[in-house]
Amino acid sequence: MRRRRFVAGAIGTFSGTALGPAPARADAPTPRTQGWQAVPAPGSTPAAQLRRIAAAGSQLAWAVGEEGRAGSTQGRALAMLWNGAAWTKTDLSHLAHTRLSDVAGVCSTAAWSVGQPAGSGSPLLRWDGTTWREAAFPGKGEPDVRLHAVAVGHDRRVWICGSRGGAARLLHGDGQRWQWLDPLPVASANLYRVVLRSPGEVWVSGDQSNGGGWSGLVARWDGAWTVLPPVAGLRLGIADVHSAGPDDVWAVGTEAGVGGPPGRPGNPALSHWDGTAWTRVEAGFTIGSLSGIAGDAHGRAAWISGWNYQDQSRSTYLRRDSDTWTVVRGPAGTVPAPYLNDVTSIPGTAGFWSAGMTSPAPAPPTEAYTERIEA
Template identity: 25%
Template structure:
């Protein structure tokens, strides 16, 4: 089973696609759709770099006949300016790649990470912002790599960052995927091997509360297709026990409000006919516990909120965006609107005023998908 997160971004990366109308939009009283300065593309990552500024990243899609070209896309919004989202130029704007994730340890330490150039079988694209200028840094890949990419990054300090992702290589006549874990030490990205005894895992997300508290999540690549979380305590990576709730599953995202408040979310399949149920788990400083979430669907992104967590994704059963928030009273629907005839949230961040959600939507059945940017009004 391939990750729902990787599968979704791969589908959006190939070309514009036809969709079926899903009817009227859900209630959207607390949300506004923000215009994006890009005609076609997808917002795969969101983060706050300071108390006023939000960055959104992903890719811009350009179609030329039957072919499609992907280029990295970075947008920014300063809440004080009131001028909406603006395009930010980076050195990699013309590269055939995506920005899959970004992380900020303040406005002077921001990482953007993406894919390698599959045609050239080269290193993975990463970019760093130090508050004044951009630096492009190549991350190495194992010998024989066909394609690779980072799907998550965690900035800890200018000399300390972690990134996770995948590589695709050949074994005989067949290709296979393996997980990828790398560390930035202030000079270069270096591959890190997981300790013996931890089976291979494809890793989709990573978060940090400090240099000695790093969490990564994904799915086991040993044939069991089970969700997995890994933890680094400053010396060793270990695999904590997470209760299983279904036949298969994966954690597409992991976020932390503090060392004793970590959330992982994704999808579980209860049986062979299941199209997906949201999977949410919480770490309280002692152990991981599954937190049953309402509805059906898959969670792509999460954000810690006061007293709990918010999650967003997509529900194939209803053809609607999925969004729920947990607080001391239980789960409450985010009432995400369906923009156009079909929209999917892939990213989210919390601000002092509410939530920002990013993704992609189709205005009609023939137009290419467009960047989705939603802001909660309260």
């Protein structure tokens, strides 16, 4: 069985590209609006999208993705830099990559990105204060090495999830010395996100084969692997995970369902781990996806980025209100149908960034897109 991999902003995988935009349901509850503002991210070549975003503070943030994609033709890596006042496109002409898939950073000298090369092997990139440069690591250039996501701690140590030797793994290092850790003890697993809760506690999410499809995968590394029970669903992939403690873990993603025509929208998947079992939680809409989750200054899950197929007029979020999640909409009239791939907190503030693209399909004239909430 060849499994269709879950990726943020997948080309027609879970978006409505084949079916077209759906009108808002007349009987749907009216969602709240709360403070999100579009922030221009100029300079990308359509089709373009930002897949991930990271912030070191109010004056420094990075966003990465791809641009210049046309149909099945691969595009080029795209990187943006926030200087506290505006986004600017970073020159990547010295690199030969088709996509940057994730980014993480805590200061101007401790930011990292991983991507998809034009040839074999996955690149690891380091921010030098001006641009992105390739960094060495064990396995660089090997055709079976794939780096999917990256996290950086306040101690500037780097955690990367990917695969080597046919197994899902973590790569850990300080920029000079690197080590591949023990393989994840799950057969046929894909990892899409790595999240650092503390210097010794790392979470990953993705999917795993269940014999007839795939289930959501969440695991913790604290010197050894602890794999939580699979998140049940019909072809379910977990795009992001947030842990506030061993009995308070949230997982978000998309359930592809029983199948259908190319471009069939999936269903948003939101699940909570209470230390004993997973509980499926209603997302507030039934067709679409959930792509990212971010915590507040106290480490508590606060915002989820998503896409509501049945009402694409604005961006869609879930906001944590006490013990419930409430649908919140982004700004009206900024772009026709924004699609969000990620959301992240802004350290030292009560604000958050989100990133994605100006329509659900990365095809011209789609461009890079960001939003921000300051409180």
